[in-house]
Amino acid sequence: MEHSKFSQIAAWTVGEGLAGHLETAILDGFCERAVAMGLPLANAQVIIDTLHPIYEGHACRWERGQKETALIEYGRTNVGEAAEFWRTSPYNRLLQSGKTSMRWRLTEEVGVEYPVLAKSRATGMTDFLCIINRFAPEGIIGEMDCVYSGWTTDSPQGFSDSDLAALNGLLPYLALAMKSASLARQTKTLMETYLGRDASRLVLEGRIARGVADRIDAALWFSDLRGYTKITDTSAPEQIIPMLNDYADSAISAIHQQGGDVLKLIGDGVLAIFRADDPQAACKLAITAAVEARKAIAVLNERRKAEELPTTEMYLGLHTGQVFFGNIGSKDRLDFTIVGPAVNETSRIATMCRSVDQPLLVSQRFADCLGDAGPGLASVGRFALRGVGASQDLYTIDSTRP
Numbered sequence: 001m002e003h004s005k006f007s008q009i010a011a012w013t014v015g016e017g018l019a020g021h022l023e024t025a026i027l028d029g030f031c032e033r034a035v036a037m038g039l040p041l042a043n044a045q046v047i048i049d050t051l052h053p054i055y056e057g058h059a060c061r062w063e064r065g066q067k068e069t070a071l072i073e074y075g076r077t078n079v080g081e082a083a084e085f086w087r088t089s090p091y092n093r094l095l096q097s098g099k100t101s102m103r104w105r106l107t108e109e110v111g112v113e114y115p116v117l118a119k120s121r122a123t124g125m126t127d128f129l130c131i132i133n134r135f136a137p138e139g140i141i142g143e144m145d146c147v148y149s150g151w152t153t154d155s156p157q158g159f160s161d162s163d164l165a166a167l168n169g170l171l172p173y174l175a176l177a178m179k180s181a182s183l184a185r186q187t188k189t190l191m192e193t194y195l196g197r198d199a200s201r202l203v204l205e206g207r208i209a210r211g212v213a214d215r216i217d218a219a220l221w222f223s224d225l226r227g228y229t230k231i232t233d234t235s236a237p238e239q240i241i242p243m244l245n246d247y248a249d250s251a252i253s254a255i256h257q258q259g260g261d262v263l264k265l266i267g268d269g270v271l272a273i274f275r276a277d278d279p280q281a282a283c284k285l286a287i288t289a290a291v292e293a294r295k296a297i298a299v300l301n302e303r304r305k306a307e308e309l310p311t312t313e314m315y316l317g318l319h320t321g322q323v324f325f326g327n328i329g330s331k332d333r334l335d336f337t338i339v340g341p342a343v344n345e346t347s348r349i350a351t352m353c354r355s356v357d358q359p360l361l362v363s364q365r366f367a368d369c370l371g372d373a374g375p376g377l378a379s380v381g382r383f384a385l386r387g388v389g390a391s392q393d394l395y396t397i398d399s400t401r402p
Contacts, residue, residue, distance in 0.1 A: 010170060013170070014177065016177055018180070021181065023181045024068070027069050030170075039167070041151060042152050042153050045060065045150045047060075047150075048148070051189065052189055056074060060178075091130060094148075100133075103130070126156060126158045129151040130148070131148070133146060196336075198261045212326050217275075218274060218275045219320045220318065220338075220346040221271070222350045223317070224268045228312065247312065252270065252272075255272045257292065258289040258292070260289055261273055263338060273338060274289070283370040287397075291397075315360075316360045317347065317349030317352070317362070318349070319363040320365055348385040348386055356383075356394070358396045377396065
C-alpha cells in the first residue's frame with residue numbers, strides 16, 4: 001500500500017475515534033477504505049472485553065457486501081461450550097504465544113486444529129491473519145487488556161507481504177479508535193448499572209458538582225422483602241446473594257419495563273422513581289410496574305419452591321410528591337439520589353404493609369392522583385405514620401374487582 005493511502009486511512013481512523021463514533025461505524029469505514037485502496041479483505045472481526053454484569057465482551061463483524069457491520073455481545077468464556085470454543089480459537093493461540101500476530105493459510109490441515117478456520121475455508125476463504133494490540137498495565141480496565149482482530153481474504157494467493165505489512169501497520173490506529181469507543185460504551189454501562197438510567201445520563205452530562213439538585217415531581221417506589229431477616233438467619237450463607245438477585249431482578253425488570261428508574265438498592269430494599277409529564281401517567285406507570293412485579297415474583301416462587309429454596313414476597317409502598325434529585329454527599333464521595341419528606345413517607349408506607357398484612361399500600365395522594373387510570377383501589381384504614389405529621393388513609397388494590 002502506498003504511503004499516501006496508508007496515511008489517509010490512519011488519519012481517518014484516528015478522527016473517527018476522536019469523534020466518538022460507534023465501533024461498528026469505525027470498523028465499517030476502515031474496511032471499506034482499506035478495500036478501496038487495494039487490500040483484499042473479505043471479512044474482518046474486532047473483539048474487545050468490557051465491564052458488564054452479563055457480557056464479557058463484544059465483537060464487531062464486517063463482511064464484504066453486507067449492508068451493516070454486526071455488533072455481537074457474548075457471555076463468559078470460562079464455562080460450558082463457550083470455554084471450549086475459546087480453547088480452540090486462533091485468538092487464544094495467539095494470546096498464549098505472546099506474539100503480536102499470527103497467520104494461517106487456510107488448508108485442510110489447519111481446519112482440524114481450529115474448527116472456526118475450517119468454516120472459513122468452507123466458504124472460500126484462503127488466508128487468515130490474527131492480530132493482538134495490547135494495553136500497558138495502566139491502560140487496563142477490568143479484563144480489557146487488549147484488542148483482538150481477525151482478517152480474512154478469499155484471494156487465491158492469500159495476503160501478500162505488503163498486505164500483511166499494511167494491516168500490521170494500520171491496526172494500532174484502529175485498535176486505539178475501537179478502545180476509545182468501547183470505553184465510552186463501558187462508562188455508560190457502568191453508570192447505568194450503579195446509578196440508574198436518568199442519574200447516569202445527568203452525571204455524564206456534567207452534573208457532578210456537590211449540592212446540585214433539581215426539584216422534581218415523581219411517583220415514588222420503596223419495596224423490601226417479607227421476612228428477610230429471618231430468612232438470612234436460617235438459610236445457608238451461599239443462598240442469600242442468589243436469593244436477593246432473584247427477587248431484585250423481578251422487581252427491577254418490572255420497574256424498567258414501565259420506564260422507572262432504580263436509584264438505590266439497600267440490602268433487600270429498592271428505591272425507584274417514575275417520571276412523566278402528567279402526574280397521573282407517572283402513577284399509572286408505577287402501579288403497573290407493581291402488578292407486573294408481583295406476577296414475576298409469583299412465577300419465581302414456583303421455581304424456587306420446586307428447587308427447595310426459600311421463598312418470600314415483596315412489600316411495596318407507593319407515593320407521589322416533590323423531591324430533590326441530585327448530588328448529595330462529601331467532597332470525596334457523592335450519591336446521585338432523591339431526598340425529601342416524600343421519600344421518608346414512602347418508606348413508612350412500605351413498613352405499614354407488615355402491620356396490615358398487605359403486599360402493597362399506596363398513599364392517599366397517590367390514590368387521588370391515579371384516579372380511574374389504574375386498577376381499583378380499596379381503603380385499608382387510616383393510619384398515623386411514624387415521623388409523618390398527619391394521619392392518612394392507605395389503599396391497596398381491590399381484589400374483588402377485575
